[in-house]
Amino acid sequence: MELTVLVVPECPHTAPLRERLARALEGRADVTVTWHEVADPEEARRLGMHGSPTLLADGADPFARPGQEPSLSCRVGALPSVRQLREVIASG
Template sequence: MELTVLVVPECPHTAPLRERLTRVLRGRTDVTVTWREVTDPEEAERLGMHGSPTLLVDGADPFARPDEAPSLSCRVLGLPPPDRLRRALARPDRPWDGGPGVC
């Protein structure tokens, strides 16, 4: 499984998400995590960024709402709790379920 985390410079939610992912992924050897800083709106759109940070699981954002447009902005909803992260990583094909998204 390939995880890509898209962040804007100095995003205050980067460190908390990094800590949460570290806990959730502890012991897993089947996951690669790449952190990528995005500064250009066109790049954000091309990458499918839905606010900072955006967590892409095998290229898809499991926390994006179906009607949510890509954007170079901050996500204002709270970080998903660890159990939602675990579910998203166990079932990356399952769409957003209406709970808090990544902030």
């Protein structure tokens, strides 16, 4: 599985998500994580960013709300928990 994390520069949610992902990935050598900084609204739209940080699992955001439009903004709502991250990783 490939995970991509889309973040805006200096996002305050980056460090907490990085920590949760590290915990969720303990013992998993089969998952690749790429961090990508997005500073352009068009790039955010093209990549499917739904607020910073956005986690893409094999190119799709498993935590996006139905009908949510892509945006270059801060994430609204709570970050995914370690349990939620593990569920996404296990489903891949």
